[in-house]
Amino acid sequence: MAVTIKDVAKLAGVSISTVSRVINKSKPVSSEVKAKVLEAIDELGYKPNEVARSLVTRRSNLIGVVATDIGRSYIAQNVRGIEEVARMYNYDIILSNSYGDPRTEKKFAGLLRSKQVEGIVLISEIPNDEVIEYIGDFGIPFMYLNKYYISSGLPSVSIDHREAGYRMTNYLIELGHRNILYLTSYEGRDSSLERYKVEGYERAMDNVIGARKQVYPAQGFRVEHGYAIGDEVRKLIEEDDITAIFCCHDELALGLMGYCYDNGIKIPEDISICGYGDTKMASIYRPQLTTIREPYYDMGAVAIRRIIKYLNDGELEEGNTYLPIQLMKRQSCSSNCR
Amino acid sequence: MAVTIKDVAKLAGVSISTVSRVINKSKPVSSEVKAKVLEAIDELGYKPNEVARSLVTRRSNLIGVVATDIGRSYIAQNVRGIEEVARMYNYDIILSNSYGDPRTEKKFAGLLRSKQVEGIVLISEIPNDEVIEYIGDFGIPFMYLNKYYISSGLPSVSIDHREAGYRMTNYLIELGHRNILYLTSYEGRDSSLERYKVEGYERAMDNVIGARKQVYPAQGFRVEHGYAIGDEVRKLIEEDDITAIFCCHDELALGLMGYCYDNGIKIPEDISICGYGDTKMASIYRPQLTTIREPYYDMGAVAIRRIIKYLNDGELEEGNTYLPIQLMKRQSCSSNCR
């Protein structure tokens, strides 16, 4: 049986209230008594039962995180940010993976509430109004991270995708490219964030005489989709004289680069390719991937910070927090255009 | 104020015990009463307070995970395995990142105990007898995952590194290589697992007439270390006519491959390189990395399964669980030797 506050009290020859007071420094305790208590705690190796404490204080010091899949590199970075900042404020993280199922997201949110978490961060890759409404009713602070879908009005953290799309495109234009293909992920719905990036892309292209816009859809945004679209892209390159491809996500770019490698297409000599996200792999891969940095760690850190701020001050910030954009110029894009 | 069991009892016109019974299906309840209770629960949107429940049942349904850094790809996979299996048995995961500091590992272990976790998985990258002893005293099941250091006797999960080193080396030999460099991570201590891998490597080399063994240390096992050792390795290749390099970890191999790319050394035409681990990147990178698969997801899954088994049956399995070895033959190794 674990040692409890009673054991400590008995050994120190004081009441449990006194022990509680020295643990929490909640009220003055005479230094001699305090010494005795501390000694007893030390001798017994006593650690307060946080569950009991939570029950009475109504503070679990727990933050719930529902993520699509911690196995995704960027999500791991999100979670790192969350965990590290939470830790600074003495919060622990309960983690659950939904694997992209909306019903699971909702179920886990409910489980987290049962565990009395004080706040929830949802890292999703799908639109899911139902879970958002559901969590909204919990009456605890909630942050929503989704790098694929629009979360208009929801408390969230991201970069300005319009601006990012614009900047990246402009960089390619500066390199001398005119026929730049924007490779998007296929989207039935228009709640996709792609909308903004494409807007930025088009705005940049429209500024330049002789630039030819072209937006082409892949079947998704993962590595395998980038690889799979290779044949089609190759055709486009030849037919339309494309010299640079702006991929809507790093993973897609990496898949496409894999295809190019396997098919003897040289990057950036034959074609410039850039990505979006700056996942870990982007800088390890060769040629290193030119990309837009989405600061995943910071996104997590800011998200949890907003939750904690609310928990401390009751101050509720609304809407999206915009983080600075960084263009990572690397090896995969050059001015070697035809 | 959240709705409690009392509210439900009042609305349903029954006692709280009855409500408890229908929630837990712990004792028979007449179907009409049950219906009333269920209705009340639904109407109020009642969710039992797990904290209160934990306090009385002494079961938190929480598993603590202390990891070095969830940002590392393989650790994310470990945690995925842990989380997914734990979930099947209704356990939640509390996650903390130690960032490799032994004192932090110990501190977090203590915090987890305070939170009444029912088991702990420690994913470490350092030797740390102190924390092991500390957790050992908690009297809860404990699994130790460390892919760099020996955990002799401790409950753990891994592949047979001796055999893996042997098999990989043999594969290179079969490809025709004779001068194979084993690139290890620098180790002052001999509690490193490298010992086993090198043993396997040497055993394979010793079997072959004309094979020349050479074990060379990098300053560590990360991508940057692989890149940094590039100059030295290049010299070795030339001087000693090395045709293949067996890197002790994928990250090291990837770093070295990056160096090769940047310096015009072709893989596998000029040199064959293989890794160890089969991290996600190994199959995305080009050329794809030939490597030994360490099944990270499974390692996590098996670890948590052993914990849960103990929790259910009280059965304690000791020592290491060995998982099958897989040799991933890919693009980075060929028989193109001089």
Place this chain on the structure above:
DNA sequence: TTGAAAGCGCTAACAG
């Protein structure tokens, strides 16, 4: 400065 006692929300005997 200290102790006694109530109670957080729930489960689990114990009675009935």
Place this chain on the structure above:
DNA sequence: CTGTTAGCGCTTTCAA
């Protein structure tokens, strides 16, 4: 089958 009651380990009034 149902209700009453005693805690789980702790914090926090309220008195002393």
